[in-house]
Amino acid sequence: xxxxxxxxxxxxxxxxxxxxxxxxxxxxxxxxxxxxxxxxxxxxxxxxxxxxxxxxxxxxxxxxxxxxxxxxxxxxxxxxxxxxxxxxxxxxxxxxxxxxxxxxxxxxxxxxxxxxxxxxxxxxxxxxxxxxxxxxxxxxxxxxxxxxxxxxxxxxxxxxxxxxxxxxxxxxxxxxxxxxxxxxxxxxxxxxxxxxxxxxxxxxxxxxxxxxxxxxxxxxxxxxxxxxxxxxxxxxxxxxxxxxxxxxxxxxxxxxxxxxxxxxxxxxxxxxxxxxxxxxxxxxxxxxxxxxxxxxxxxxxxxxxxxxxxxxxxxxxxxxxxxxxxxxxxxxxxxxxxxxxxxxx
Numbered sequence: 117x118x119x120x121x122x123x124x125x126x127x128x129x130x131x132x133x134x135x136x137x138x139x140x141x142x143x144x145x146x147x148x149x150x151x152x153x154x155x156x157x158x159x160x161x162x163x164x165x166x167x168x169x170x171x172x173x174x175x176x177x178x179x180x181x182x183x184x185x186x187x188x189x190x191x192x193x194x195x196x197x198x199x200x201x202x203x204x205x206x207x208x209x210x211x212x213x214x215x216x217x218x219x220x221x222x223x224x225x226x227x228x229x230x231x232x233x234x235x236x237x238x239x240x241x242x243x244x245x246x247x248x249x250x251x252x253x254x255x256x257x258x259x260x261x262x263x264x265x266x267x268x269x270x271x272x273x274x275x276x277x278x279x280x281x282x283x284x285x286x287x288x289x290x291x292x293x294x295x296x297x298x299x300x301x302x303x304x305x306x307x308x309x310x311x312x313x314x315x316x317x318x319x320x321x322x323x324x325x326x327x328x329x330x331x332x333x334x335x336x337x338x339x340x341x342x343x344x345x346x347x348x349x350x351x352x353x354x355x356x357x358x359x360x361x362x363x364x365x366x367x368x369x370x371x372x373x374x375x376x377x378x379x380x381x382x383x384x385x386x387x388x389x390x391x392x393x394x395x396x397x398x399x400x401x402x403x404x405x406x407x408x409x410x411x412x413x414x415x416x417x418x419x420x421x422x423x424x425x426x427x428x429x430x431x432x433x434x435x436x437x438x439x440x441x442x443x444x445x446x447x448x449x450x451x452x453x454x455x456x457x458x459x460x461x
Contacts, residue, residue: 126182136166136187148195148446151208152223153230158190160205162445165191191237195446199240199407202415203233206448210419210434213452215427220304228296228303232414235293239410242286243403249276250368250378250400257368257376265374273368276379279399280365283381286403287349290410294342297414301331304421312346314339331420338413345406347385360387366396419450431455 136145136159149160150168157168167190175183195201207229211222253274264270276282291312298317301307305325310316318335321328350356351363363383371377380396419434426432433455442449 126184134168134185134187136161138164138189141192149205149208151204151226153204154227159187160200161194162196163192163194164189165194165200193237193240196444197240198447199236199411200233201447202411202449203236204230205446206415206450207418209448210422210450210452214422214432215430216422217425217427220425225303228299229418232293232296235289235296236407236410236414238289239286239293239403239407242282242289243400243407246276246279246282246379246403247400253368254378261370261374261376270370270374273370273376275367279367279379283363283365283399284352284354287345287352290345290406291349293410293414294345297410297417300417300421304425314342314346328420328424331417331424334413334416334420338409341406341409342413343390344383345410347388347390348383351383351385358387360384364396365399415450422452 136147138145141163143161143163145161145164147159147161151158151160156173157170159166159168166187169186169188171183171185172178174186175181191200193200195205204226208226211226216222216225253276257273260271260273294314295312298314299309301317301321302309305321305328307317307320307324310320314335318332318339321332321335325331347361348363351361353362357363361384363381365379365381366377367379369377377396379399381399381402382393382396384392386392423432423434431454432452434450434452436450437448
């Protein structure tokens with residue numbers, strides 16, 4: 117073999133670099149973070165998440181030694197997105213800044229956080245699908261109604277495609293997200309896995325971790341909206357709906373007075389001695405509120421669990437950034453440092 121051929125021969129075991137590019141985006145890819153998650157290596161840029169694919173993962177049996185390394189775009193959101201920054205990125209930074217008690221494995225924890233994060237990403241994607249369609253159709257509906265007022269009838273309104281399925285997907289992933297978030301109690305405290313029986317988690321913490329008042333207060337404070345999401349998912353026609361336990365969904369619809377309404381919903385939980393929503397409400401606004409609540413709940417629960425389980429002799433402390441100090445390129449809120457006399461900021 118010639119000397120040049122030896123130099124150019126590919127060896128998958130050699131160190132390598134990857135220039136990541138996204139042909140479907142104008143983003144100049146600048147990697148903000150690299151994290152190993154569930155046995156895979158992910159690269160986080162401002163607007164995207166990529167899975168790096170070493171040749172060993174593509175051809176683990178080395179059947180084709182010439183197999184090159186590669187990468188694959190996993191998500192079209194990155195560190196600039198709050199749902200990315202305040203879940204997986206923030207959790208990873210926090211875990212790398214402290215020492216946990218010996219019984220806890222940081223990789224198991226960050227892998228679990230990644231499960232939670234992915235479900236939240238899917239929820240946001242469902243909301244975005246409804247929102248983007250609705251915003252595009254709003255002006256068209258307005259035009260149809262105004263034109264109809266000049267005659268004797270108003271023509272059929274365009275509809276958000278797959279609205280019901282987007283709602284089903286959102287609520288399904290939201291409920292699963294809440295289940296996985298509650299499983300942080302299993303990871304950090306040894307609580308038994310109770311799936312969607314959120315009351316059972318609260319009871320277990322009261323009986324077995326009574327001194328963890330902040331975690332218990334958080335679970336108690338957020339229990340009503342958590343139940344609302346779980347019941348809404350269960351009360352869909354595709355799941356377990358029945359009279360007096362039902363969620364109704366409407367698309368764009370003509371209303372009295374030559375007006376129209378956008379995507380909306382309402383619920384009746386009286387069959388479980390729950391509340392009845394008398395009037396329809398805006399699906400987009402409600403989903404946005406649910407997402408904000410879920411993110412804050414996960415974030416606060418994770419921080420409290422970590423604080424209860426770090427090595428206390430090291431004098432770690434959780435700090436919160438002031439709004440003006442939050443980095444727009446990666447808007448994490450909480451960080452860990454050694455304790456000082458400075459109050460939380």
